[in-house]
Amino acid sequence: xxxSPQEAGRVVEARSVSKSYGPVRALHEVSIxxxxxxxxxxxxxNGAGKSTLAKVLAGIEPPSSGAISLxxxxxxxxxxxxxxxxxxxxxxxxxxxxxELSLVENYLVVGSRPFVNRRSARSLLAATLDRARVEVxxxxxxxxxxxxxxxxxxxxxxxxxxxxxxxxxxxTASLGPLEVGGLFEHLRSLCELGTxxxxxxxxxxxxxxxADDLTVLSHGLExxxxxxxxxxxxxxxxxxxxxLPELAPxxxxxxxxxxxxxxxxxxQSTRDARLDxxxxxxxxxxxxxxxxxxxxxxxxxxxxxxxxxxxxSGTVTLEGSRTVTITGSRASTAAAERGxxxxxxxxxxxxAWIPEDRRDAVVPTMSLRENLxxxxxxxxxxxxxxxxxxxxxxxxxxxxxxxxxxxxxPRPELLAAGLSGGNQQKLLAAxxxxxxxxxNAVLAYGPTQGLDLRAAQAIRERLVDLAADxxxxxxxxxxxxxxxxxxxxxxVMFGGRIVADLPIAEATTERLGRAMxxxxxxxxxxPAISEEPAP
Amino acid sequence: MSVELWxxxxxxxxxxxxxxxxxxxxxxxxxxxxxxxxxxEGMMIMGALTxxxxxxxxxxxxxxxxxxxxxxxxxxxxxxxxxxxHANEIVIGLGITMLGLGLSTYLYQLWVPSGQTNVAVxxxxxxDLGPLSExxxxxxxxxxxxxxxxxxxxxxxxxxAVMRFTRFGLAVRAVGTDPASAALRGVRVERTGxxxxxxxxxxxxxxxxxxxxxxxxxFTPDITAGRGYIVLAVxxxxxxxxxxIALGALLFAFLQSFALLSQSTSLQLPSELxxxxxxxxxxxxxxITSRSQMRRLFKxxxxx
Ligand SMILES: Nc1ncnc2c1ncn2[C@@H]1O[C@H](COP(=O)(O)OP(=O)(O)OP(=O)(O)O)[C@@H](O)[C@H]1O
Ligand SMILES: [Mg+2]
Numbered sequence: 001x002x003x004s005p006q007e008a009g010r011v012v013e014a015r016s017v018s019k020s021y022g023p024v025r026a027l028h029e030v031s032i033x034x035x036x037x038x039x040x041x042x043x044x045x046n047g048a049g050k051s052t053l054a055k056v057l058a059g060i061e062p063p064s065s066g067a068i069s070l071x072x073x074x075x076x077x078x079x080x081x082x083x084x085x086x087x088x089x090x091x092x093x094x095x096x097x098x099x100e101l102s103l104v105e106n107y108l109v110v111g112s113r114p115f116v117n118r119r120s121a122r123s124l125l126a127a128t129l130d131r132a133r134v135e136v137x138x139x140x141x142x143x144x145x146x147x148x149x150x151x152x153x154x155x156x157x158x159x160x161x162x163x164x165x166x167x168x169x170x171x172t173a174s175l176g177p178l179e180v181g182g183l184f185e186h187l188r189s190l191c192e193l194g195t196x197x198x199x200x201x202x203x204x205x206x207x208x209x210x211a212d213d214l215t216v217l218s219h220g221l222e223x224x225x226x227x228x229x230x231x232x233x234x235x236x237x238x239x240x241x242x243x244l245p246e247l248a249p250x251x252x253x254x255x256x257x258x259x260x261x262x263x264x265x266x267x268q269s270t271r272d273a274r275l276d277x278x279x280x281x282x283x284x285x286x287x288x289x290x291x292x293x294x295x296x297x298x299x300x301x302x303x304x305x306x307x308x309x310x311x312x313s314g315t316v317t318l319e320g321s322r323t324v325t326i327t328g329s330r331a332s333t334a335a336a337e338r339g340x341x342x343x344x345x346x347x348x349x350x351x352a353w354i355p356e357d358r359r360d361a362v363v364p365t366m367s368l369r370e371n372l373x374x375x376x377x378x379x380x381x382x383x384x385x386x387x388x389x390x391x392x393x394x395x396x397x398x399x400x401x402x403x404x405x406x407x408x409x410p411r412p413e414l415l416a417a418g419l420s421g422g423n424q425q426k427l428l429a430a431x432x433x434x435x436x437x438x439x440n441a442v443l444a445y446g447p448t449q450g451l452d453l454r455a456a457q458a459i460r461e462r463l464v465d466l467a468a469d470x471x472x473x474x475x476x477x478x479x480x481x482x483x484x485x486x487x488x489x490x491x492v493m494f495g496g497r498i499v500a501d502l503p504i505a506e507a508t509t510e511r512l513g514r515a516m517x518x519x520x521x522x523x524x525x526x527p528a529i530s531e532e533p534a535p
Numbered sequence: 536m537s538v539e540l541w542x543x544x545x546x547x548x549x550x551x552x553x554x555x556x557x558x559x560x561x562x563x564x565x566x567x568x569x570x571x572x573x574x575x576e577g578m579m580i581m582g583a584l585t586x587x588x589x590x591x592x593x594x595x596x597x598x599x600x601x602x603x604x605x606x607x608x609x610x611x612x613x614x615x616x617x618x619x620x621h622a623n624e625i626v627i628g629l630g631i632t633m634l635g636l637g638l639s640t641y642l643y644q645l646w647v648p649s650g651q652t653n654v655a656v657x658x659x660x661x662x663d664l665g666p667l668s669e670x671x672x673x674x675x676x677x678x679x680x681x682x683x684x685x686x687x688x689x690x691x692x693x694x695x696a697v698m699r700f701t702r703f704g705l706a707v708r709a710v711g712t713d714p715a716s717a718a719l720r721g722v723r724v725e726r727t728g729x730x731x732x733x734x735x736x737x738x739x740x741x742x743x744x745x746x747x748x749x750x751x752x753x754f755t756p757d758i759t760a761g762r763g764y765i766v767l768a769v770x771x772x773x774x775x776x777x778x779x780i781a782l783g784a785l786l787f788a789f790l791q792s793f794a795l796l797s798q799s800t801s802l803q804l805p806s807e808l809x810x811x812x813x814x815x816x817x818x819x820x821x822x823i824t825s826r827s828q829m830r831r832l833f834k835x836x837x838x839x
Binding site: 105114 | 700
């Protein structure tokens, strides 16, 4: 690949960059060259230093030592705003959207001119949405969007802000295959116009799919760099984490009685999503996978099951240490409150919950020990110090529990903000799945998002173990692989209904794909959906 | 009670509301930026004193400017102590209030030793709106006011426009609700908060000067009489929105005007009751509105 003089002026180069947080050495003498017109994949296990390197390049964190240059001249951005002005932009792992503001306003809130022009900003963002082939509400407060829409929204805002170097920190962790496809196509076309893209990801097939260059980090050290073409995911995995342990054979499990049941549940969230008469039973001892393209109602179903959204009609029952029933009615909010069957009652009856967005459940300003004790009182709002302790706030042997889930570093007194993204996800798992008492039911949305291969495998095994111990486990994900990796049975949603329910042996990618698209299964001529034609 | 009396009460209410509205607009910015300024009372009374002092030297306009500057300086000090040196926001705010109350009394006694006659200064002259002010009822209420009342109205509109149409307004909302994301986004959190506080201080100082140079024409110790705290209440009642602040300020000012003017009429009630009425009603309304705000808060917490 030849580089024009103009492009040479935009090469971002880091030389022997180190970054320490107190005693923690997040980066040690790492060098990277980001070329215009190429996708540079940055991979490594959780806590390897990927986000730290990205933040250093984007002006969010100053390096402790080392030099960065832009087009050959020293580049020392004071803050993110300055890096943006110099053409280096980033989509951070934890996202930077202000929840109160809409996407348009989030786009407008930084800049140099004192007055804002909503109309032109809106049309710019709308055009960017079109080009990336995604649909996100531009005018709603971003707190009201789903997690994947916030992720897409943040990417679109960064694209609209424009940059010659765009760093994306795990942009695909919460996206489904369709959205990822659209996004990558757009990224490739940006590349052809000369944009440099740094892509941080744990999905190694994506590296093969789009990356030109590859840098592998491990424990803050750069362990590999070179061309990404021709590398197979298994080779990259070996570079990252060494050999993966064999997946333990699944223990034989017996399916018990129904623990978690939804009957004729109708619900509506503020925006598009709705449930249109959902029946679902999850038995003790089984893992049910919930699949569906974004917006099919999976998020809402989990919110209803977890007690965060009251159903309009229908019932939800959890058989636990005692039976909790949520019954829908017209005045459903009041009814749910009067009945007392809200999230906390369900929780007290033994429901574990891993939300789609870990920031709904992990409080960055609290220590790891405290985070093992709090629980989230709502979805869609960042968890904070108001989250009430579950029972007592005294967790026995917190260090052991953290170590069991490989949270690094496993120091209970550390603030959660000091953990890497993946380690925060492990912390959440340690809280929800690591209690001494087996939960009666587990609801998990994308439980392995942001985790490296080894950690993701450990969480999958943990979910299966819990089922073996008698828990009823429901795992939803945009990522079909994640569902297929654990489920005994796969349930597919489309348009607010359950359109397929297949034992894992029959759940071929092809059949699931048809169901997810709302098409009838090939062996049943009857349409699965009456009103909604297939897209 | 006669129509004339009601007209006088309402016209008086508008005049009394002006300083509350001005200081309230400023505090609205401060609170929307996620901060609180408990030093308003101190900033107002220092503005009131400096307003008279500068007014006696160079006229009422200089008085207003001097009041504004004193509020600004106190806000700079507060910003330095609280957001640079990380002292406690509440303690420093209350400290500024106590300092302002004490210092203004002391300085005034140095300037005008007790026994001497109070210094009186010219107040801001009314603009003559000609026949408009002669209209029955609306004339005195709407067109017979001090220019400072119109200034307060203009600033209300400006404040609304700033929140709606400027990047600063968006930044204030961002840092007030989610400073961590705002910082990551590239918003300068410290600077935005400081700007809001300086606006708040300047407008509090101006509000103080409006009390003296605007209507009374002289200073007496403790002349603000807790209006700084009323401003805080009004901003909470009005949820920091210009229109809400205006309504809250009008409510308090109306009751105050009513208490002042209706004492002379036939209702035989003790005057203390009249004087405490505005504060009492403000308290009650504050309790009611903050309750409904709580309910709204819990509603929005319900997920999307
Ligand atoms: N603010 C902080 N304070 C203290 N330590 C930190 C802080 N941020 C990161 N670290 C530490 O730096 C190391 C690297 O973290 P980083 O977030 O860069 O990892 P990562 O490669 O992005 O991992 P992940 O895949 O989990 O997102 C970790 O050990 C982490 O604990
Ligand atoms: Mg990271």
